[in-house]
Amino acid sequence: MDWRHRSACLDEDPELFFPIGNTGPAIMQIEEAKVVCRRCDVREQCLQ
Incomplete structure:
Protein backbone atom coordinates (compact mmCIF):
# COMPACT_ATOMS: atom_id res chain seq x y z
CA MET A 1 0.00 0.00 0.00
CA ASP A 2 1.22 3.49 -0.83
CA TRP A 3 2.34 5.44 2.26
CA ARG A 4 0.03 8.32 1.29
CA HIS A 5 -2.98 6.18 2.19
CA ARG A 6 -1.72 6.17 5.80
CA SER A 7 -1.13 9.92 6.08
CA ALA A 8 -2.70 11.98 8.86
CA CYS A 9 -3.72 14.63 6.33
CA LEU A 10 -5.67 12.26 4.11
CA ASP A 11 -9.02 13.64 5.24
CA GLU A 12 -7.87 17.24 5.75
CA ASP A 13 -8.70 20.09 3.39
CA PRO A 14 -5.59 20.50 1.18
CA GLU A 15 -5.93 24.29 1.50
CA LEU A 16 -4.84 23.92 5.14
CA PHE A 17 -1.30 23.33 3.91
CA PHE A 18 -1.18 26.35 1.60
CA PRO A 19 -1.85 29.44 3.74
CA ILE A 20 -2.01 32.82 2.09
CA GLY A 21 0.57 35.01 3.79
CA ASN A 22 2.35 34.54 7.07
CA THR A 23 0.55 36.92 9.42
CA GLY A 24 -2.83 37.05 11.12
CA PRO A 25 -5.12 34.11 10.29
CA ALA A 26 -2.38 32.45 8.25
CA ILE A 27 -0.33 31.94 11.42
CA MET A 28 -3.16 29.91 12.95
CA GLN A 29 -3.52 27.93 9.74
CA ILE A 30 0.22 27.18 9.68
CA GLU A 31 0.08 25.94 13.28
CA GLU A 32 -2.94 23.73 12.51
CA ALA A 33 -1.07 22.19 9.58
CA ARG A 43 5.92 12.23 7.91
CA GLU A 44 9.47 11.16 7.02
CA GLN A 45 8.39 9.78 3.64
CA CYS A 46 6.23 12.82 2.93
CA LEU A 47 8.96 15.34 3.65
CA GLN A 48 11.49 13.68 1.35
Whole structure:
Protein backbone atom coordinates (compact mmCIF):
# COMPACT_ATOMS: atom_id res chain seq x y z
CA MET A 1 0.00 0.00 0.00
CA ASP A 2 1.22 3.49 -0.83
CA TRP A 3 2.34 5.44 2.26
CA ARG A 4 0.03 8.32 1.29
CA HIS A 5 -2.98 6.18 2.19
CA ARG A 6 -1.72 6.17 5.80
CA SER A 7 -1.13 9.92 6.08
CA ALA A 8 -2.70 11.98 8.86
CA CYS A 9 -3.72 14.63 6.33
CA LEU A 10 -5.67 12.26 4.11
CA ASP A 11 -9.02 13.64 5.24
CA GLU A 12 -7.87 17.24 5.75
CA ASP A 13 -8.70 20.09 3.39
CA PRO A 14 -5.59 20.50 1.18
CA GLU A 15 -5.93 24.29 1.50
CA LEU A 16 -4.84 23.92 5.14
CA PHE A 17 -1.30 23.33 3.91
CA PHE A 18 -1.18 26.35 1.60
CA PRO A 19 -1.85 29.44 3.74
CA ILE A 20 -2.01 32.82 2.09
CA GLY A 21 0.57 35.01 3.79
CA ASN A 22 2.35 34.54 7.07
CA THR A 23 0.55 36.92 9.42
CA GLY A 24 -2.83 37.05 11.12
CA PRO A 25 -5.12 34.11 10.29
CA ALA A 26 -2.38 32.45 8.25
CA ILE A 27 -0.33 31.94 11.42
CA MET A 28 -3.16 29.91 12.95
CA GLN A 29 -3.52 27.93 9.74
CA ILE A 30 0.22 27.18 9.68
CA GLU A 31 0.08 25.94 13.28
CA GLU A 32 -2.94 23.73 12.51
CA ALA A 33 -1.07 22.19 9.58
CA LYS A 34 1.96 21.53 11.79
CA VAL A 35 -0.23 19.74 14.34
CA VAL A 36 -1.50 17.41 11.62
CA CYS A 37 2.04 16.72 10.40
CA ARG A 38 3.38 16.08 13.91
CA ARG A 39 0.89 13.28 14.50
CA CYS A 40 1.55 11.63 11.14
CA ASP A 41 3.14 8.18 10.98
CA VAL A 42 4.51 8.73 7.46
CA ARG A 43 5.92 12.23 7.91
CA GLU A 44 9.47 11.16 7.02
CA GLN A 45 8.39 9.78 3.64
CA CYS A 46 6.23 12.82 2.93
CA LEU A 47 8.96 15.34 3.65
CA GLN A 48 11.49 13.68 1.35
